Amino acid sequence: MLIGLVGAPNKGKSTFFSAATMVDAQIANYPFTTISPNKGVTYVRAPCPHAPLGLPGCNPKNSKCIGGTRLVPVNIVDVPGLVPGAHKGKGLGNKFLDSIREADALIQVLDGTGKTDLNGNPCDFSPPIEEARFLKNELAMWIAGIMKRREGKAATQKEAAVALSGLKISEQMIADAARKCGLDISGGMPDEEGIERMARAIVDLRMPLAIACNKADAPGACKNCKELRQALGSGVFIVSAAIELALRKANEKGLIKYTPGDSGFEIAGNPDERQREALEKMRLFLAENGGSGVQQAIDWVVYGLIGGIVVYPVEDEHRLSNHKGEVLPDALLVPRGTTVLQLAERIHTDFAKKFIGAIDAKRKIRVGGDHLLSNGDVIKIIASR
Template identity: 50%
Template sequence: MLIGIVGAPNKGKSTFFSAATLVDAKIANYPFTTIEPNRGAAYARAKCPCVELKMKCRPRNSLCEGGTRLIPINTLDVAGLVPGAHEGKGRGNQFLDDLRQADALIQVVDASGGTDLEGNPANGADMAEEIEFLEKEIDWWVAGIIKRNWSKIKGKGISEVGVALSGFGASDVEIRGAAERLELEREKIEWSNEEVLSFATEIRKKTKPIVVAANKCDLPGARERVVGLMEEEKGKMIVPCSAAAELALRKANRAGVVRYVPGEREFEILEGANEKQKAGLEAIRGMVREHGTGVQEAIDKTVFEVLKMIAVYPVEDEHKYCDSKGVVLPDAYLVREGTTAHEFAGKIHTDLQKRFIGAVDARTKKRVGKEHVLKNGDVIKVLAN
């Protein structure tokens, strides 16, 4: 799973990305921690079963902070978006190539209204316009791909559209589904330009869902503007946030001058903090206490509400909730809602899926079959022959 952090310049993308990926303990066997400067592991928060089971867990592929499991997910600080990206303007091609790989997007916008679409200083810039602008750039880009391949698509079936969009990360099912919902011709394609664009919009909605991080809410008037925006844009997922505050807290936590768990509303200033640090942290305390910084909330909403993932914990001993070496609740997996026990086995190991004969729900000790659908927080032992 990859979440792309996108938006126009100077909205706070890099600040958001740095905050989201700054976590004290690095997880050694997590493959994506330091590949490229703009790629990093952020964390989705789940309730760790160790609390209700009253056991001490020893996470291996994730972290547990006071009963909250932090499960790594990949994030990408996408190259700045500028108007005309779909025509290759700015770093448009890099931008779109980055986007292609993402399963969902967090669009960082400037809720203070202090920057325009190109990132230049402004007064009261319109957030709704900024949100629409990203959607349009993606739509035009998808439509452009179809148009460039028109000679191969015209008069043919929908599978040719699938071929043209194969690099975009849209599956055949999604492509067919989009055409069906719009009641577009699927046997002998003769779509109008308008139909191509509406198809592109439908594909974008399905394959690149967007969560809006309405950033800089620490600035005067910003939060009120976000409340107004949420009223206007009821169908959209909008999270008010302050990436700068989250970054300050995580940095202070790393420096050992504050105790802060990502996403929590309380933090404790420690002895080592100097006067300047104390003053800076006290200045954001009220906002954090009342609203949180929103950064972790935006990520959690993207993972659990938009992408509809659930956290599942595989074990080898369903009585002791541990692996073969006695490590309690070692791993947490994020899988799509609706994942079956058999599919889950495949996520652990293809071999385990081949040898699958059943599974055990560790909480109930009940044996379940291949088609059993997993729930969020399940602890599962896969049985293999």
């Protein structure tokens, strides 16, 4: 699974990325600081099954368990800023758009203060809602452009699907988009206006998007963010990527104990007066907003938009461990609707070839290859030697 961080320049995408991954990315107060995508791994929160299953602890290998919260890895990419006209190659244009071809969902990072315009330059006030609209429009025009570029060639639904296959847009998705727009494409693709309408529907289907209304720690921003949330509804998060980054760094240094996504933290080390003052301001922000918003946005995208579930493969269904005795070592994020056989394939192709069956270790029942996995399942795959 891959999350793409997108938006106009200078909005805090790389700050969000650094906070989410703890990978150093270049951050600066001018547009186009990022000129090529930053790829990293972030985590989604899941309740670790070790405690509900009566186990004293676990031994995560690919993930982390902090006080019963499993942090399960998910890929994330921070892409260069997008400016109006990017679909025609303006700014870093196609470079931006190419880096989200593989993304399953997007987080648009926008400036809640409204103090930077769509080109990332300082301004008096650029309404966050316009920023939200502009991005969807650019994405739609990009897709419409690909469909139109193939004019003549993209005359049928099948040919349009070939043109868009690099973006993981299927023929079915194109048909669904046409239906949503009330267009009959059985005899060929519609006119330019129809293609643009379809492209908007394709964006909604293929690129589900959450909004991180960022810089919410700055004066006036919180109010703008709340207004945006009221206007657009669910999927809008009040975010301070800067606070999340500062807290994760303070946690790494041992100054505080902080689990990403929490609405508070404990002082653990010995911060000096200046650090203590800054931490108290951040504590207030977390308490008022229920967290920094970074983890909340990621969790929403994975569970709410992509429909991810977390499963725990084990080799010993009694001890819930691998052959080394490590308890619940792996936590894997898979799309809802994944079968046991698909999980076997994901673990090892050989496993799938030699697949015999599986054991649902929580319910202590035998299940077949077409059994649908549920969130939190602990599964032992049985394969022949």
